[in-house]
Amino acid sequence: MVGGGGVKVREYDEERHKMEVEKLEKLCEVGSNNNKPSLLTDLMGDPICRIRHFHLHQMLVAEYGEGGEVVGVIRGCVKTVTKGNNSSLYIKVAYILGLRVSPLHRRYGIGTKLVEHLEEWCKQKGANYAYMATDCTNEPSLNLFTKKCGYSKFRTLTMLVQPVHAHYKPISSNVVMFRLPPCLAGTMYNYIFANSEFYPKDIDLILSNKLNLGTFVAIPKKNIGRFDPKMGILPPSYAILSVWNTKEVFKLQLKGVSPLAHACCVGTRLLDEWMPWLRLPSFPNVFKPFGVYCLFGLHMEGKYGRNLMKGLCGLVHNMARDDGGCGAIVAELGLRDPVREAVPHWAKFSWAEDMWCIKNLEKKSEPSDWLTSKPSSPVIFVDPRDF
Structure with a gap:
C-alpha cells in the first residue's frame, strides 16, 4: 500500500474491489464519448480475466478518500519473449494494459502513479522491458506514457x-x-x-x-x-x-x-x-x-x-x-x-495504426539496442492473451 495526495495504490482484492472496478470500467467506456457510436466492452463480470492466463500477473487499484473509493485500475503481466534481430535470446517483458481513471479524478497524477507501481512490481518479477499498446489517435494515453512515464514509440501494427x-x-x-x-x-x-x-x-x-x-x-x-x-x-x-x-x-x-x-x-x-x-x-x-x-x-x-x-x-x-x-x-x-x-x-x-510503446526498466539513462535498432524481420508475433 502506498499513500500520497489522498490516493492509495493497492493490490486488487476480488471481494473488496470487484463491484467498484466493474462500475469504473462502465463509467470510463460509456463516458468516453456520448456523441459518437462506440464499442462497449463487457468483461464478463471478472475484472482480472484478461490477464489470468499469464503465470505472472498483477492488478492494482487506486483508492481515494476515507471511504476507499476506487478511482483507477491497471493490469499487467510478465512473460518471456524473443527479441528478434536474428537473436536466439529470450528476454522478460511486462505488458501493461487496462489503465482506467475515473473521469472525475483525472489530471491528478493517478494514472502515472498506477503505472509507476505496476512497473515496480514488474521489475521485481525480473522484467527487462515494459510495453503497452494503444490506438495512435489516443493522444491522452500516448502523452501519459511517452511524456510522463518515459516510454518510446516502438512498433506500429494494424488491426484487421x-x-x-x-x-x-x-x-x-x-x-x-x-x-x-x-x-x-x-x-x-x-x-x-x-x-x-x-x-x-x-x-x-x-x-x-x-x-x-x-x-x-x-x-x-x-x-x-x-x-x-x-x-x-x-x-x-x-x-x-x-x-x-x-x-x-x-x-x-x-x-x-x-x-x-x-x-x-x-x-x-x-x-x-x-x-x-x-x-x-x-x-x-x-x-x-x-x-x-x-x-x-x-x-x-x-x-x-x-x-x-x-x-x-x-x-x-x-x-x-x-x-x-x-x-x-x-x-x-x-x-x-x-x-x-x-x-x-x-x-x-x-x-490502421496500433501504436506499441516500450520502456527499458533496467537502464533508464541509457538507450537500449532493442529500442534503437531496426527489426531484421517484418513479423511481430501478437500474443492472443494480450487482447
Missing part, C-alpha cells in the same frame, strides 16, 4: 477486422486443410517465428489453452505427400494460423448509432439470410453483445501462400458463423508483414 456474415465462405476443392495437434503446431511455430519479435517462450501453454480453438494448415492438394511436420518436411506452399476464442473473456456491443443506421444494418443481415446466393456483405448484429475470434501465428509460404491464407480465413469465418455468439474475426499484424495483404477485412472497421 472481418465481420461474420450469414452465408458461408466457399472453400476450394484444390486445397487440403487440417488441424495440427498442439505439439506439432508448437514445433512449426518455433521454426517459423524464431527471428520474429515478441514470440512467447511458453507457446505450448497458449496452444494447449482451452481458449485456443486450434491451429490449422492449408496446402495444395497436389502437395499432400510433401508434408510431414513430424519430420520437419514442409511443402513449397502452405499457410498456417491459430484461432483464439476471446468471447469467453470479453464481449463487445455497439451503441450510439442512429435508428436509420441500425435499420440499414439489420436489413443487410436479413437479405443475406434470405438470399445467400447474392453473397451480400451483410453487417452482423453488433447491437447486442458479441464475441470475437482472434487470429494469431499467421504465416504463409510459396506462390500459393496468399490464396491458402485466404482459404484458412474463410474456414475460420465459417467456424465463427456456426458459433452464434461470434460477430467478428480480428488479426493484428505488423505493417510490413506480407500476411497482412492476404487477410480479408473491412477497412472501415479496422485500425
Whole structure:
C-alpha cells in the first residue's frame, strides 16, 4: 500500500474491489464519448480475466478518500519473449494494459502513479522491458506514457477486422486443410517465428489453452505427400494460423448509432439470410453483445501462400458463423508483414495504426539496442492473451 495526495495504490482484492472496478470500467467506456457510436466492452463480470492466463500477473487499484473509493485500475503481466534481430535470446517483458481513471479524478497524477507501481512490481518479477499498446489517435494515453512515464514509440501494427456474415465462405476443392495437434503446431511455430519479435517462450501453454480453438494448415492438394511436420518436411506452399476464442473473456456491443443506421444494418443481415446466393456483405448484429475470434501465428509460404491464407480465413469465418455468439474475426499484424495483404477485412472497421510503446526498466539513462535498432524481420508475433 502506498499513500500520497489522498490516493492509495493497492493490490486488487476480488471481494473488496470487484463491484467498484466493474462500475469504473462502465463509467470510463460509456463516458468516453456520448456523441459518437462506440464499442462497449463487457468483461464478463471478472475484472482480472484478461490477464489470468499469464503465470505472472498483477492488478492494482487506486483508492481515494476515507471511504476507499476506487478511482483507477491497471493490469499487467510478465512473460518471456524473443527479441528478434536474428537473436536466439529470450528476454522478460511486462505488458501493461487496462489503465482506467475515473473521469472525475483525472489530471491528478493517478494514472502515472498506477503505472509507476505496476512497473515496480514488474521489475521485481525480473522484467527487462515494459510495453503497452494503444490506438495512435489516443493522444491522452500516448502523452501519459511517452511524456510522463518515459516510454518510446516502438512498433506500429494494424488491426484487421472481418465481420461474420450469414452465408458461408466457399472453400476450394484444390486445397487440403487440417488441424495440427498442439505439439506439432508448437514445433512449426518455433521454426517459423524464431527471428520474429515478441514470440512467447511458453507457446505450448497458449496452444494447449482451452481458449485456443486450434491451429490449422492449408496446402495444395497436389502437395499432400510433401508434408510431414513430424519430420520437419514442409511443402513449397502452405499457410498456417491459430484461432483464439476471446468471447469467453470479453464481449463487445455497439451503441450510439442512429435508428436509420441500425435499420440499414439489420436489413443487410436479413437479405443475406434470405438470399445467400447474392453473397451480400451483410453487417452482423453488433447491437447486442458479441464475441470475437482472434487470429494469431499467421504465416504463409510459396506462390500459393496468399490464396491458402485466404482459404484458412474463410474456414475460420465459417467456424465463427456456426458459433452464434461470434460477430467478428480480428488479426493484428505488423505493417510490413506480407500476411497482412492476404487477410480479408473491412477497412472501415479496422485500425490502421496500433501504436506499441516500450520502456527499458533496467537502464533508464541509457538507450537500449532493442529500442534503437531496426527489426531484421517484418513479423511481430501478437500474443492472443494480450487482447
